[in-house]
Amino acid sequence: MLAFACAAAAAAPPYALAGREAPDFALRAALGPTLRLSEHRGEVVVLSFWGSHCGPCGAQLAALNRSLKTYESAGLTVLGVGVDDDAVRSKEFAAAQPVTFPLLLDPKKAVARLYRVDNLPMTLLIDRGGTVRFVHRDYDARSDALYLDELRKLLNE
Amino acid sequence: MRKGLILLGLAAALAAGTVLARQPPEKLPATRIRDLHYGDVLFYFYQEDDFEAITRLNAYEHWGLLPHHEAESQLLLGGLYLSLGLHNEAGARFETLLTPTVPTGVRNRAWFYLAKIWYARGYLDKAEHAIRQVQGALPPELDAEKQHLFANILMRQGRFDEAVQLLLHWKGPLDWMAYAQFNLGVALVREGKLAEADPFLTQVGTLKTTRAELLALKDRANLALGFAYLQSNQPAKAKPVLERVRLNGPYSNKALLGAGWAEAALGDYSQALSPWMELRNRNLLDAAVQESYLSVPYAFGKLNASAQAAEYYESAVKSFDDESAKLDEAIGRIRSGHMLDALLTSEKDTHYGWFWQLTTLPDAPESRYLYAVLAGHDFQEGLKNYRDLAYMGRTLDRWGDSIEAFGDMVDTREKAYAQRLPRADALLASDSLTDKQHRRDEMTSRLNTIESGAEVAALGSPQEREQWAQIQKLEAALAGASDNEENAALRDRLRLVKGVLYFRLNAAFKGRLWQERRTVRDLDAALAEAQIRWIRVEKARKSAPTSTGDFAQRIASLRQRIDALQARLASVREKQNGYLADLAVRELEAQKDRLATYQIQARYALASMYDRAANPPEGKP
Amino acid sequence: MRFLTLAAALAVLASPTWAQDAVAQPPAATPAVAPAAAPAAPATDTRGLDQEVQDLKKDVVDLNRDLFVLEEDLLFPANTQVAVFVSLDVGDFFALDSVELKIDQKEVANYLYTPREAEALLKGGVHRLYLGNLKVGSHELVALFSGKGPNERDYQRGATLKFDKGIGAKYLELKINDRQRKQQPEFEIKDWE
Numbered sequence: 001m002l003a004f005a006c007a008a009a010a011a012a013p014p015y016a017l018a019g020r021e022a023p024d025f026a027l028r029a030a031l032g033p034t035l036r037l038s039e040h041r042g043e044v045v046v047l048s049f050w051g052s053h054c055g056p057c058g059a060q061l062a063a064l065n066r067s068l069k070t071y072e073s074a075g076l077t078v079l080g081v082g083v084d085d086d087a088v089r090s091k092e093f094a095a096a097q098p099v100t101f102p103l104l105l106d107p108k109k110a111v112a113r114l115y116r117v118d119n120l121p122m123t124l125l126i127d128r129g130g131t132v133r134f135v136h137r138d139y140d141a142r143s144d145a146l147y148l149d150e151l152r153k154l155l156n157e
Numbered sequence: 158m159r160k161g162l163i164l165l166g167l168a169a170a171l172a173a174g175t176v177l178a179r180q181p182p183e184k185l186p187a188t189r190i191r192d193l194h195y196g197d198v199l200f201y202f203y204q205e206d207d208f209e210a211i212t213r214l215n216a217y218e219h220w221g222l223l224p225h226h227e228a229e230s231q232l233l234l235g236g237l238y239l240s241l242g243l244h245n246e247a248g249a250r251f252e253t254l255l256t257p258t259v260p261t262g263v264r265n266r267a268w269f270y271l272a273k274i275w276y277a278r279g280y281l282d283k284a285e286h287a288i289r290q291v292q293g294a295l296p297p298e299l300d301a302e303k304q305h306l307f308a309n310i311l312m313r314q315g316r317f318d319e320a321v322q323l324l325l326h327w328k329g330p331l332d333w334m335a336y337a338q339f340n341l342g343v344a345l346v347r348e349g350k351l352a353e354a355d356p357f358l359t360q361v362g363t364l365k366t367t368r369a370e371l372l373a374l375k376d377r378a379n380l381a382l383g384f385a386y387l388q389s390n391q392p393a394k395a396k397p398v399l400e401r402v403r404l405n406g407p408y409s410n411k412a413l414l415g416a417g418w419a420e421a422a423l424g425d426y427s428q429a430l431s432p433w434m435e436l437r438n439r440n441l442l443d444a445a446v447q448e449s450y451l452s453v454p455y456a457f458g459k460l461n462a463s464a465q466a467a468e469y470y471e472s473a474v475k476s477f478d479d480e481s482a483k484l485d486e487a488i489g490r491i492r493s494g495h496m497l498d499a500l501l502t503s504e505k506d507t508h509y510g511w512f513w514q515l516t517t518l519p520d521a522p523e524s525r526y527l528y529a530v531l532a533g534h535d536f537q538e539g540l541k542n543y544r545d546l547a548y549m550g551r552t553l554d555r556w557g558d559s560i561e562a563f564g565d566m567v568d569t570r571e572k573a574y575a576q577r578l579p580r581a582d583a584l585l586a587s588d589s590l591t592d593k594q595h596r597r598d599e600m601t602s603r604l605n606t607i608e609s610g611a612e613v614a615a616l617g618s619p620q621e622r623e624q625w626a627q628i629q630k631l632e633a634a635l636a637g638a639s640d641n642e643e644n645a646a647l648r649d650r651l652r653l654v655k656g657v658l659y660f661r662l663n664a665a666f667k668g669r670l671w672q673e674r675r676t677v678r679d680l681d682a683a684l685a686e687a688q689i690r691w692i693r694v695e696k697a698r699k700s701a702p703t704s705t706g707d708f709a710q711r712i713a714s715l716r717q718r719i720d721a722l723q724a725r726l727a728s729v730r731e732k733q734n735g736y737l738a739d740l741a742v743r744e745l746e747a748q749k750d751r752l753a754t755y756q757i758q759a760r761y762a763l764a765s766m767y768d769r770a771a772n773p774p775e776g777k778p
Numbered sequence: 779m780r781f782l783t784l785a786a787a788l789a790v791l792a793s794p795t796w797a798q799d800a801v802a803q804p805p806a807a808t809p810a811v812a813p814a815a816a817p818a819a820p821a822t823d824t825r826g827l828d829q830e831v832q833d834l835k836k837d838v839v840d841l842n843r844d845l846f847v848l849e850e851d852l853l854f855p856a857n858t859q860v861a862v863f864v865s866l867d868v869g870d871f872f873a874l875d876s877v878e879l880k881i882d883q884k885e886v887a888n889y890l891y892t893p894r895e896a897e898a899l900l901k902g903g904v905h906r907l908y909l910g911n912l913k914v915g916s917h918e919l920v921a922l923f924s925g926k927g928p929n930e931r932d933y934q935r936g937a938t939l940k941f942d943k944g945i946g947a948k949y950l951e952l953k954i955n956d957r958q959r960k961q962q963p964e965f966e967i968k969d970w971e
Binding site for chain 3: 193194196197199200202203204208211216220242243244245542546549552553556563567711712715718719722733
Binding site for chain 2: 021041042128129130131
C-alpha cells in the first residue's frame with residue numbers, strides 16, 4: 001500500500017526513477033480529454049501528484065500554474081495527477097482548482113505506483129527527451145526558486 | 158531633387174518543392190486495410206509520428222507482413238523519407254513504382270513526387286520530364302501543386318511565356334494559383350517586365366480572402382508591385398498599390414516607408430512625413446523604421462525646417478549608436494554559446510529555452526532580432542534537422558537501455574539451455590519412447606491374436622488362469638491314464654470343473670477384451686502426446702545453440718551501431734548548432750552593417766547641415 | 779491545410795529582403811550606395827553538413843528498424859506470437875474511450891485512448907493493442923470497449939472468442955463497427971487464420 005504523508009519528508013531516500021525514462025501512461029482528466037504522457041515528448045513536462053486531503057497541494061498547483069503562464073511559450077507542459085481513494089472528492093477538488101493545466105485522475109493509483117509516489121505533493125520535472133531529472137517531495141514557498149532554476153535549465157536544452 | 162533609390166530585394170523564395178504536404182496516404186482505389194500491420198503503420202502516420210511509422214513500415218516489410226499493400230507502402234515510405242529530407246531514399250522508393258504493373262494513380266503520384274525531389278535538387282530538366290509523365294489528373298490538391306511546381310520549373314528556366322500560359326489555363330484550387338501568380342509576378346519584375354507583372358501581382362493583391370496565409374501573400378504582392386513602381390519612377394502608380402497593404406500586418410512598416418517615398422517622389426514632402434513619422438515611432442529594430450530615422454529629417458530638410466532636421470539627425474545618430482552596442486553584445490553572446498541570454502534580458506527575469514523551441518516569440522523588444530533570423534529558409538531547414546536529430550538521439554537512448562535488457566535475457570536463456578541441454582540430450586538418446594511404442598504394438602497384436610483365437614483363458618484373472626493351467630495339467634495327466642472307473646470319475650469331474658470355469662471365462666471375455674482395448678487406446682493418446690513433446694524437444698534442441706548464438710551476435714552488433722551513431726549524432730548536432738549560430742550571427746552582423754551605413758549618412762548629413770549653417774554659400778556649390 | 783501553411787511560410791519568408799535595400803540618400807552629395815547583396819547561403823559548407831545529416835538520418839532509420847525487428851524476434855517469436863488489433867469503422871459520431879482485453883481470464887491490456895489516437899483510428903488506422911506469447915492450444919479472449927456516441931451517450935460492449943493457437947503467429951482483430959445498426963457501434967472479433 002502506498003503511504004501518504006503530507007508533512008515534509010525527512011532525509012528523503014534517493015528517488016528510484018531519477019535519471020531514468022519517465023514511464024508512459026494515459027489517464028482520464030477531471031475535465032477534458034484523456035491524456036497520454038508520450039504525446040508531450042519534446043516539451044518539458046512537470047508532473048505533480050496531488051490528493052484532495054493534502055493541504056499544501058493546492059498551493060503547489062497554484063505555483064505551477066504561475067510558472068506555466070510564464071514559460072508555456074517556451075515549451076512547458078504541466079500535468080497534475082490526482083491520487084485519491086474517493087473519486088468524488090477527487091473530482092470536486094480538481095474542479096475547485098483555479099489552474100489552466102489538465103488535472104488527471106488516477107483512482108486505481110496505477111500511475112502513482114509506477115512513479116513510486118511516497119509523499120504528497122510530489123512534483124517531477126521531466127526533460128524534453130522523457131527523462132526524469134528533478135523531483136520535489138512536498139512543497140513550500142522556498143522551493144519555488146529552486147524549481148524555477150531547474151525549469152529554466154531544462155527549457156534551455 | 159534626389160530621389161531615394163530603393164532597390165527592392167525581391168528574393169521571392171519560390172514555394173519550396175521539398176515540402177511534403179500532410180496529405181492522407183494516397184486514397185488509392187481500395188484503401189481498405191487488407192493487412193492488419195499496414196493499418197498499424199497508418200495509426201502512427203495519422204498521429205504524425207513519422208519516425209515510428211517509418212520504423213514499423215520497414216520492419217513489417219522485412220517480415221513480409223504487407224503483401225496486399227506493396228504499392229501503397231512504397232508510396233507512403235517515399236513520402237515519409239521525403240519529409241525527413243532523405244531525398245535519395247525517397248527517390249529510390251518512388252522509382253520502384255514506375256512499372257506498368259503499378260496502377261496509374263500510384264504511378265502518377267510517384268512521378269509527381271520525383272518531380273518535386275529533382276526540382277529541389279536543381280535538376281530542372283528531369284523535373285520537367287517527370288511532370289510530363291503524369292497522365293490524367295491527380296486529386297485536385299496535388300494537381301494544383303503540380304501546376305504550381307511546373308510553373309516554378311518554367312520560371313527558373315526563364316520560360317516566362319509558357320508560365321504565363323500555364324497560369325491563364327489554370328484548373329482547380331486557387332490557393333496554389335495565387336502563389337504561382339505571385340512568383341511569376343516577382344520573376345517578371347526581376348526581368349524588368351513590370352507591365353507584364355502588374356496583372357498577376359494585382360490579382361493577388363486584390364484577392365478576397367480572410368485566410369491568414371493568403372492575406373500575407375496579398376500584402377507581399379502589393380508591396381512587391383508598389384516598390385517595383387517606385388523603382389521605375391512611377392510613384393503615382395505606386396501609391397494606391399501600397400495603400401492596399403494592411404496597416405498592422407507584417408509588411409506594414411515597409412509599406413509605410415514606400416508610401417512616404419511615393420509622396421516624396423511626387424514632390425510632396427509634407428505628405429511624406431505622415432507615414433514616416435508614424436513609422437519612426439515603431440520599433441527601431443526594423444529596417445524600415447531605421448530608414449525612417451533618416452528619411453524624416455531628410456523631409457524636414459526638403460521643407461527647409463533645418464532645426465528640426467538637425468534634431469532628428471542627432472536623435473538618429475544616438476539611437477543607432479545604442480542599437481549597435483546592443484547588437485555587439487548579442488553577437489558576442491552568440492559566439493560564446495549563450496545565444497539567448499543576451500537577446501532576452503530585460504527588466505523581467507525571463508530566461509527562455511533555445512529560441513528555436515519557441516512556437517511564439519516572447520513579447521520582448523529584443524526578440525525582433527529573432528524574427529528575421531527565424532524567417533530564413535536555411536535556418537528553418539537547419540532547425541528541422543536539429544530537431545530531427547535530437548529526436549533520433551532520444552530514441553537511440555531508449556534503445557540503449559532496452560538492448561541491455563535484451564542482452565541479459567539472452568544470457569539467461571543461454572544459461573538455462575546450458576542446464577537443460579544435457580537432460581534433453583539424455584532423454585533423446587534413450588529409447589524410452591520407441592521402447593514404449595514397441596510394447597504398445599506388441600500388446601495390440603497379442604490382443605488381436607487372443608480375439609481371433611477366442612482365447613478366453615488368456616484374459617482371465619490370475620486365479621482363473623492358475624486354475625485353468627492346473628486343469629490343463631490334470632487333463633494332460635489323465636490323458637495317458639488307464640480307463641478304469643476311478644479315472645473315469647476323475648475325468649468327469651474335471652470336465653465339469655473345466656466347463657464351469659470355461660463358462661465363466663467366456664461370459665466375461667467380451668467385457669474384458671473391451672477393457673483391454675480401452676487401456677491400449679488410453680495408452681495411444683498418452684503416446685501421441687509424448688510423441689509431440691518429443692518432436693518439440695528435438696526441434697528445440699536442434700535450434701537451441703544457434704538461436705541464442707544468433708541473438709547474441711545480433712545484439713552485440715546492434716549495440717555497437719547504437720554507440721557509433723550516438724557519437725555521430727552528438728557531433729553532427731554540435732555542427733548543426735554551430736551552423737545555426739553562424740546564421741544568426743551573420744544576420745545580426747548584416748543588421749549592424751546596415752546601421753553603420755545609416756549612421757555614417759546621418760553624421761554626414763548633420764555635418765553638411767552644420768557646415769552650411771556655419772558657412773552660408775555665396776552661390777550654388 | 780497544414781501544407782499550405784508551411785508552403786506559405788516558405789513562400790513568404792524570403793531571406794531578409796531589407797538587407798538588399800540600398801539606403802535612402804539624404805541631400806548631401808554622396809552618390810547612391812549600391813546595396814550589399816544579402817550574403818549567399820554558405821554553399822560548400824552547408825552541402826557538406828547537409829549531406830552528413832542526411833547520411834546520419836538514414837543510418838539511424840535503418841538501425842531503428844533492426845532494433846525493432848530484434849526486439850520482436852526475441853520477445854515474441856513467430857511461433858508463439860499472438861497479436862490483437864483494434865479497428866474502428868464507424869462515423870465520427872463515436873469517440874472511443876477505452877478497450878480492455880482478457881486472455882484466459884487474465885487481464886492483458888487496458889488501454890485509454892487520447893483524442894489524437896481515437897482520431898487516427900477513425901481515419902482508418904489500426905491499433906496493435908497487445909502483443910504476447912501463447913502456448914499451442916485452445917484459448918479464450920474476452921474484450922470490452924467503451925466510448926461516447928451521439929448525444930454524449932455512453933456505450934459499452936463486450937465480445938468473446940475461443941480460438942486455437944497453432945504453430946505460427948496468430949492475429950486477432952477487434953472490430954468496432956456500426957454496420958448492423960447505424961450509429962450504434964458493436965463489437966466483432968475476427969480471427970485472421
